[in-house]
Amino acid sequence: MVSIGIIGLGTVGSGTVKTLVKNREIIEKRLGFPLFIKKIASLEYDRSFERLFPSNTITRDAEELFKEKLDIVVELIGGIDKAKEYILKAIENGSSVVTANKALLSTHGFEIFKKAYEKKVDVGFEASVGGGIPIIRAIKEGLCANNILSIKGIVNGTANYILTSMLEEGKTFQEILKRAQDLGFAEKDPSLDIDGIDSAHKTAILASLAFGTVLTAQEVYTEGIRGIEYSDLEYARRLGYKVKLLGIVKMKGGKIDARVHPAMIRETDTLAKVDGVYNAITVKGDVVEDTTYIGQGAGSFPTASSVVSDIMDVSRNIYYKTHLRIPLLSFPFQHIRKLPTIDINSLSMKYYLRFRVIDSVGVLAKIANVLGNHGISIKSVIQLGHGKEWVPVVLMTHRAREKDVKKAVEIVDKLDVVRDKTLLIRVEEDEDVG
């Protein structure tokens, strides 16, 4: 019998409790021993949960959990401060922890994992990346024979839905965002999703697992999708690309390249074919090459599937007394070391640039001149508008340095023929391609 306390009965918490109740038979059959939900703490919850448990199980006071001897504490309240406090207290008490809290782990992960290592308890966080996709387990166990070379992922379903719908329906960013909000899967304050912040949380966790480090979200270069227009997606399509908000991590000469930004990827790429709210993550290992994992990246039940799989895994470690059987971050904690990151300005890649200029003779020459002065050569001019008050000039560059491109764009944006801030989309291709 393994005893469990759960903090939080929101979207994920409710799904977790419902799953534990509904699938109790198959869960215990697979485990070979029973799970016991001893305490649930939540400030607000659907009263129907009370019928499922003895009267003293559900409480409004999370502190009550810490009066019990619990094998596992499941933190599902989200946010940083309270969640961190509860998790550290649970670990201090000798309880293992299961959490879906990517914001917390990508900010205070080192402190939490260190404490868990010292107290010899487990921390399960499968639900923190990719919702129902068992991506953490794939990296920690399925691909454990590999040096991980790179991970690229669509890890925010809302952003992917917006980009997909804009292209399919020819609508504006604002129109689709509004609809996503009306449908309830984009927040009123959509910043976490569309500015890449949530993706950066997940990308930091993926990088940590891949490379035996503890990367924070603050170290992930982060750009969102606000500036993207339907026409950009359409130009990309004509060139054989899709635009996706990607989390990207790579190891280059002992340094971590970790970033989140809209990226143009070949339409034949597996990730390019993943549309709508789905998440997808491609992991490249030195032995297996690419494997890709696709599924629902959010939602009550998909996320609960991962939370409960963690509860079961950690329960087995408790039952068999094999805490930390699989190291928390894929490598034993004594091998975890802080690794330097690569400044995005030092990277070289190809760029899609969309300038918005007044329609006059010699505008392209002026832009080309600035780019040329910064060592950036133009691969192709995709669109050169004519006849309206202002027109787009859209072009692709050859491989160029980020630093130079940014400087050139800054100068172009000050030209008196330029009407708007220039949009830049990075082309994400394996280095050996074109």
Next chain:
Amino acid sequence: MVSIGIIGLGTVGSGTVKTLVKNREIIEKRLGFPLFIKKIASLEYDRSFERLFPSNTITRDAEELFKEKLDIVVELIGGIDKAKEYILKAIENGSSVVTANKALLSTHGFEIFKKAYEKKVDVGFEASVGGGIPIIRAIKEGLCANNILSIKGIVNGTANYILTSMLEEGKTFQEILKRAQDLGFAEKDPSLDIDGIDSAHKTAILASLAFGTVLTAQEVYTEGIRGIEYSDLEYARRLGYKVKLLGIVKMKGGKIDARVHPAMIRETDTLAKVDGVYNAITVKGDVVEDTTYIGQGAGSFPTASSVVSDIMDVSRNIYYKTHLRIPLLSFPFQHIRKLPTIDINSLSMKYYLRFRVIDSVGVLAKIANVLGNHGISIKSVIQLGHGKEWVPVVLMTHRAREKDVKKAVEIVDKLDVVRDKTLLIRVEEDEDVG
């Protein structure tokens, strides 16, 4: 220190040994303890392997392995009889086993798993399905909170390559098969791949894991892709479908529906977008809904990635003395029971039918008449040729019973206007669609 014996230095065996040697540092860092390759048996092998090990490590005589006390025996010779003998002998000796042998497990799995359960040793078989894709682990661990509702997979890369290339290049089955053989990824005797036999092996293993049973390949209804022509793929495309050789398992009222056959799936389906030699498997769970796993389904190193991940997993069970921590077939052996299968003749679905007839008045009426007499209604006539010696009549039916369709086709094929055996492709859609 965990000691390992390996039998077989063919494609997968070589990759496995090379991976264990090349990635030794990261493997042992992740494990926290060393692995020791004590013995390797192979009748033929690349002599360069000898330089990697002390002189008495490699032998031509597999019996020598059984004189050692080995923690793990890795069987990579393939085939049935010898492999079974070695595996049972290893288990009898108290060694855990790692194998990629889908033919063996889908034939004698019950005997092997039963013996392993009795002797309390592990059997790792991640490499038996989906090559480098950690699909076994996903089902056993990642999705363990779910009742598995269905699994659909492209589990043979050669067949998928042939279907993909036929459509992309407009070539015949024979032309593409010949090229695949010349390129070395289709066997001289391609029957295992193109007749669906290899897919049936893997489908049986997936069904066993999903439903807590031991299904044999003999119980999987199996059809290959020999009859398919470019025109069929092209008609499917025009209708918004792709044709894939699928392994399908579903649970229906306590009975298993398990089959391998070419299937028409919607082009928007994740599996429809997986082309070339790649494998992809979609698992539907009652909590998580669909998750899909994509990667290279064969090849020396991708398969080795899975073999080595099993070696590491089993090693941990040996190191921590937690044999059978995760039950061999996802459910503890005492819960494994033989489940009945559903006869494909009792299923209902939609069908694509391609008749080849002489061009004369009233042919369609004759065919429609036979179909109508068997309760099969035509949804649409896709192609009704004219003018040559013989012409194709291609149509889609509404949902109909397999038994009735087969009987009707049998009668049509005897009509004097029919020039060739009728081709039938089943439409695989979720029951609630159309």
